[in-house]
Amino acid sequence: MIELADIVRAYGKSYLAKFGSRMLTSHKRALKDILICRTELCGGHVYQCPDHDQRVYKYHSCLNRHCPKCQNDQSQNWLIKERKRLIKIPYFFLTFTLPKQLRPIARSNQRLFYKLLLTISYNALKKLALDPRFVGGLIGALSVLHTWKRNLDFHPHVHLLVPAGGVSADKTTWLPAQKKFFVPVKALSKIFRGMMRDALKKADPDLFADIPKKVWRSDWVVHCKAVGSGEAVLKYFAPYIYRIGISNKRIIKLEQGQVAFCYKDSHSKQWKHITVHVFEFLRRYLQHVLPKGFKKVRHYGLLSSKHKLLLTAIQYALGTVEPLPEEEEKKQSRPCCPICCKEMDLIMMIEPDKRAEITLEQLIPP
Numbered sequence: 001m002i003e004l005a006d007i008v009r010a011y012g013k014s015y016l017a018k019f020g021s022r023m024l025t026s027h028k029r030a031l032k033d034i035l036i037c038r039t040e041l042c043g044g045h046v047y048q049c050p051d052h053d054q055r056v057y058k059y060h061s062c063l064n065r066h067c068p069k070c071q072n073d074q075s076q077n078w079l080i081k082e083r084k085r086l087i088k089i090p091y092f093f094l095t096f097t098l099p100k101q102l103r104p105i106a107r108s109n110q111r112l113f114y115k116l117l118l119t120i121s122y123n124a125l126k127k128l129a130l131d132p133r134f135v136g137g138l139i140g141a142l143s144v145l146h147t148w149k150r151n152l153d154f155h156p157h158v159h160l161l162v163p164a165g166g167v168s169a170d171k172t173t174w175l176p177a178q179k180k181f182f183v184p185v186k187a188l189s190k191i192f193r194g195m196m197r198d199a200l201k202k203a204d205p206d207l208f209a210d211i212p213k214k215v216w217r218s219d220w221v222v223h224c225k226a227v228g229s230g231e232a233v234l235k236y237f238a239p240y241i242y243r244i245g246i247s248n249k250r251i252i253k254l255e256q257g258q259v260a261f262c263y264k265d266s267h268s269k270q271w272k273h274i275t276v277h278v279f280e281f282l283r284r285y286l287q288h289v290l291p292k293g294f295k296k297v298r299h300y301g302l303l304s305s306k307h308k309l310l311l312t313a314i315q316y317a318l319g320t321v322e323p324l325p326e327e328e329e330k331k332q333s334r335p336c337c338p339i340c341c342k343e344m345d346l347i348m349m350i351e352p353d354k355r356a357e358i359t360l361e362q363l364i365p366p
Contacts, residue, residue, distance in 0.1 A: 017094030035364070111294060142161040143158055166301075188272075237297075246285065
């Protein structure tokens, strides 16, 4: 099976020779971590069967959130924790999409645009939800930033999972929303567009001046739909919280400087294959590496840490989602002996190799 690390090892030198001077530090770090992930350079553990002469070496993951190979356990632990925040009421799922004309500018100014996209999408929704015709109170939201289409094209958008209701201003009364209608999306899209325009103008007047004025007159896209208990949406979120938009199993072939990978078309729901030059594949991948330290998952309103006690009170009054049988955070498990199936004992720790501290350029084989 071809992995992203294999592509970096095979073509990393030539890619760096052509684009290295323009690459961000975070991009180089992501490629480096992918190369050393689950190798002796990361260190690890050695296990041995108590009854047989069998040893197993388990190397550590790189824990880079853009690595397609690791952090599955972290995703599952995140899902377990988020289920504990659920209220036993209906939920709505909203998507705020940045217009096509703004995407090239957003790609060159990621930290600013991503921050505004996350905060303003919620603020626009909060403003409209305060209208007594819809909710009339403070709402909450789990917001997750996505930057990709399934073919790895750049497509920044924010998903919000929102409880169907809010609390009154005095925080004593739960105000339920309608079962199949939360807020009018046409009005919401206009508020979202206006707030984004004002925020960009204030944050960076020079950048704002370069944006075509027709962007602020065009229709912006916001979707909203009822999603039942919200658990299905959490399961949809989980694989992407600690990973980027492609897994190694979707990479089909690396041959003569071309990478073939598959993706599921969002309209036809059919699997399609696409082949691109290796440089284009790496470019598509790297454009989704987030700025250092940027938080792509945020909790707002009732779901924020500020209102933790209030959320607990709401859950007590309305009910919480029952935990799954034997649901608990995953701990690191010991491997089993291939002969007797007994759990093996940890006998040795392998310290990370000092070579892991060298640069990406030094790490890639010639």
